Amino acid sequence: MGALRAGRRPDLREGREDVGEPGAPGPSPARLDLPAMSSEPVVQARGLVKRYGTKTAVDGLGLEVAAGTVTAVLGPNGAGKTTTVEMCEGYRRPDGGTVRVLGLDPVADAAALRPRIGVMLQSGGVYSGARADEMLRHMAKLHAHPLDVGALVERLGLGSCGRTTYRRLSGGQQQRLALAMAVVGRPELVFLDEPTAGLDPQARRSTWDLIRELRADGVSVVLTTHFMDEAEELADDVAVIDAGRVVAQGSPEQLRRGGAENTLRFTGRPGLDLASLLKALPDGSEAAELTTGAYRITGRIDPELLATVTSWCAQHGVMPDGIAVERHTLEDVFLELTGKELRA
Amino acid sequence: MSAGTYTPRPGAAPLPRMIAAQAALETRMLLRNGEQLLLTVVIPTLLLVLFSSVDIIDTGAGEPVGFLTPGVLALAVMSTAFTGQAIATGFERRYGVLKRLGASPLPRWGLMAAKTLAVLVTEVLQIVLLTVIAFALGWSPEGNAFAVLLLLLLGTMAFSGLGLLMAGTLKAEATLAAANLVFLLLLVGGGVIVPLDRFPDAAQSVLGLLPISALSGGLRDVLQHGAPMPWGDAAVLAVWSLLGLGAAGRFFRWE
Ligand SMILES: Nc1ncnc2c1ncn2[C@@H]1O[C@H](COP(=O)(O)OP(=O)(O)OP(=O)(O)O)[C@@H](O)[C@H]1O
Ligand SMILES: [Mg+2]
Numbered sequence: 001m002g003a004l005r006a007g008r009r010p011d012l013r014e015g016r017e018d019v020g021e022p023g024a025p026g027p028s029p030a031r032l033d034l035p036a037m038s039s040e041p042v043v044q045a046r047g048l049v050k051r052y053g054t055k056t057a058v059d060g061l062g063l064e065v066a067a068g069t070v071t072a073v074l075g076p077n078g079a080g081k082t083t084t085v086e087m088c089e090g091y092r093r094p095d096g097g098t099v100r101v102l103g104l105d106p107v108a109d110a111a112a113l114r115p116r117i118g119v120m121l122q123s124g125g126v127y128s129g130a131r132a133d134e135m136l137r138h139m140a141k142l143h144a145h146p147l148d149v150g151a152l153v154e155r156l157g158l159g160s161c162g163r164t165t166y167r168r169l170s171g172g173q174q175q176r177l178a179l180a181m182a183v184v185g186r187p188e189l190v191f192l193d194e195p196t197a198g199l200d201p202q203a204r205r206s207t208w209d210l211i212r213e214l215r216a217d218g219v220s221v222v223l224t225t226h227f228m229d230e231a232e233e234l235a236d237d238v239a240v241i242d243a244g245r246v247v248a249q250g251s252p253e254q255l256r257r258g259g260a261e262n263t264l265r266f267t268g269r270p271g272l273d274l275a276s277l278l279k280a281l282p283d284g285s286e287a288a289e290l291t292t293g294a295y296r297i298t299g300r301i302d303p304e305l306l307a308t309v310t311s312w313c314a315q316h317g318v319m320p321d322g323i324a325v326e327r328h329t330l331e332d333v334f335l336e337l338t339g340k341e342l343r344a
Numbered sequence: 345m346s347a348g349t350y351t352p353r354p355g356a357a358p359l360p361r362m363i364a365a366q367a368a369l370e371t372r373m374l375l376r377n378g379e380q381l382l383l384t385v386v387i388p389t390l391l392l393v394l395f396s397s398v399d400i401i402d403t404g405a406g407e408p409v410g411f412l413t414p415g416v417l418a419l420a421v422m423s424t425a426f427t428g429q430a431i432a433t434g435f436e437r438r439y440g441v442l443k444r445l446g447a448s449p450l451p452r453w454g455l456m457a458a459k460t461l462a463v464l465v466t467e468v469l470q471i472v473l474l475t476v477i478a479f480a481l482g483w484s485p486e487g488n489a490f491a492v493l494l495l496l497l498l499g500t501m502a503f504s505g506l507g508l509l510m511a512g513t514l515k516a517e518a519t520l521a522a523a524n525l526v527f528l529l530l531l532v533g534g535g536v537i538v539p540l541d542r543f544p545d546a547a548q549s550v551l552g553l554l555p556i557s558a559l560s561g562g563l564r565d566v567l568q569h570g571a572p573m574p575w576g577d578a579a580v581l582a583v584w585s586l587l588g589l590g591a592a593g594r595f596f597r598w599e
Contacts, residue, residue: 089447091599111451115356119447124440129376130369141365142448144355151349181444188352217350 039067042102042189042220043088049096050083050244057083059244060097065189065237070211070221072235074228074330080244081224082122085191088222089119102189115143118182118190122197122224125178128167132158132177135166136184143185156180157206171198179207183214190214192223196230208234228330238330242338255333262301262327264309266320267293273316280312281305301325356449366450366458371465374428383527384423384470392416392474395537396481404539406568413478413485414563415536418499420470422534422556425463425500427527430507433459434519437511442598452598456508463504467496486570492563494573498581499559505588506555512596530556535564555584 043065050058058080065071073081086092087099090106090113099106104113126135133153140146153159156176161169169177175198182190195211196204211234214221225231231238232252240248240255248255270293277297278287285299297309306325313320356362374380395401396409403411436442445455475483510519532538533547534556540548551557562577 091443091446114447115449116352116354117447119444121440121444125444126439127369127373127441128435128439129373134369134372138365138369139448142357142362142450144357145353147349183350185449186350186353188354213347214350217348217352219350219352 040103041065042067043071043099043222044101045084045088045097045099047097048084048087048094048099050080050087050092051095057244058087058094061241061244061246063239063246063249065220065222067220068215068218069236070215070223070234071237071239072231073222073224073239073241074226074231074334075224075241076226079241081241082193083244084241085193085222085224089117089191090114115185116188118185118187120178120182120190120192120195122193125181126166126174129165131163131165132161132169132173135177136180139181140184145186147184147186149184152180152184155210157203172200172203175199176203176207179210183210183219187219189220189222192221194224194226196225196227204230228334232330240330240334240337242334247337248333252330255330256328262298262325264297264301264306264323264325266295266309266323268295268313268318268320269293272318276316277309277312280308295320301327359451359454362450363454363458363461366445366455367461367465370459370462374424374432374462374466377432380428380432384420384428384466385473388416388420388423388470388474389477391419391537392477393481401537402539407482409478409481409483410485410568411539411564412537413474413483414567415560416474416478417471417496418534418556418560418563419531419536420474421467421496421499421559422503422530423527424466424470425503426507427523428466428507429459429463429504430510430523431520433508433511434514434516434523437598438516440599446598460500460504463500467500471496485567487566488572491566491573495559495562495566495578495581498578498585499555502555502559502581502584502588505585505590505592508596509588509592512592512598530554533557535560553580555581558584 041064043063045061045063048058048061048063049056061080061084063071063073063084073084075081083092087094088101088106090101090110093107101113102116106113130138133149136153136158137149140149156179158173158176158180161173161177166174166177175195179192179195182192192211196207199207208230211221211223223230223234235252238248238250238252238255239246270289272289272295274287274289274295278285281287281297282299282305285297285305287295287297290296297305299305306323310320310323357365374384392409392412395403396407396412399408401408433442442455446452450458507523510523514522530536533543533551534554535551536556540551540557540561543551552561558577558580562574562581565571565574565577
């Protein structure tokens, strides 16, 4: 969508007054209102920093995950998603900042934390000579009250793997096995690093369904993804990260609304009095005649605005043709926030 | 699956159950792997059968099987505790298995304990098999069983330490190559089938300090010559154990 102001960073904090969010320090990432939290956040990261040699992979990142929600960490390759999640899982020690998971320090309190979380690594994690159900049964044995392995195998369509060992499973089957391993111990919180990478559309849907079932049963989910549609479909809260920083956070709806303005287009008689039209529209709207008779209104396009535009046209004897509303996707938001395509 | 299926109910299994499950899985993985079986079962068996029935190597006075069996038992320990364990663990590290288990309720020391158990179970199977074959070939061992057991345990510790050190520091492919090469070199130069006194004196004194030579030599002293506990060889193995396990504990990388 060429109409976007790529590279410009819109002020997502504009909407904050509406929701009465207490003021956060200036340079912190844009933060929109969250659903009211019923309890302690299950993940609370502040000012996280991780360096590899001279490279700073995570750069002052803050993240908060409310209990019982699905949070998507969204960003392009190398944004620092895995590094962030692995600091929460206790695999990597932050070089700066603090992280608490279920109120615990993931490194110092690892023994207490591990039984309570489920982990799906971005890849691997299974003996190459193990069969899917064998590995899953094994993970189940490490927990006190595991899920029924047979039912889980069926649920994830792993029943057909039979006696095939892990190294010969298809990429999608390997992926689903890793997902099953993350949930089999009945954790309170699961971290899923790109749970749907490499899945066909059907398997992707079924993974989405499972994630929704987890949430419905009260499991908190943190997942990483490159896929905007995945974040929009699944997440209560999205943290958009780029170059190790959260550049925006909020519900998909809030991000779409706050991050990118939507567009209303129509054609009509050339030379309409746009100044008069703008007076009727809410502050912050813009109107332009792009080419002769082709109009574009940008701003917060809602049903009221649409009604205002059509009634203004009625008053001025204009028949607006080809009215079209373009609602921006998270993909646009990302482009707008970072000046980059999400997937190059 | 119906509503409520996933309602959180976290908790670790009791530690002994976790370790037993892990040891059982590790043992199955070892026994399922064809290349590992070649190393741990086929090669020692072939060497024992071949060299005791065909007079290729001069094994000194007495029945060849009396000389060969202690050597082949030492080889069995090395093949499982060192070569097999190093290769398997190297690839587990490479494929994120160690990492993933690190996020499970099983503590790391529990994983290591399970690996040791799996090695011991495999060794018992090897030793039973090789002993039965040796008896069929007319073997009549001497010596005391306690000394044999102690040497086998010390040998397992020494080789495990070295194997884990390799697996935890080198790349999986490098471990694969190096562990096989070392296996081959120690098979030839460690008194397993070729008596150490076939080598020049200077070489002998160095080769005698290798863990494989200490294990095969010590086992031979007891089983072939009915010697009491060979403390010298036991001491060599103990030093290797300390060095190997110490360095592995210090330098092992889980990812
Ligand atoms: N162990 C490591 N050593 C050195 N650099 C690393 C290491 N892990 C990650 N990095 C670097 O840190 C940055 C962030 O990596 P990370 O894996 O967290 O990204 P990501 O968002 O998960 O990417 P992807 O979508 O490709 O999985 C990258 O530039 C990567 O090259
Ligand atoms: Mg990643």
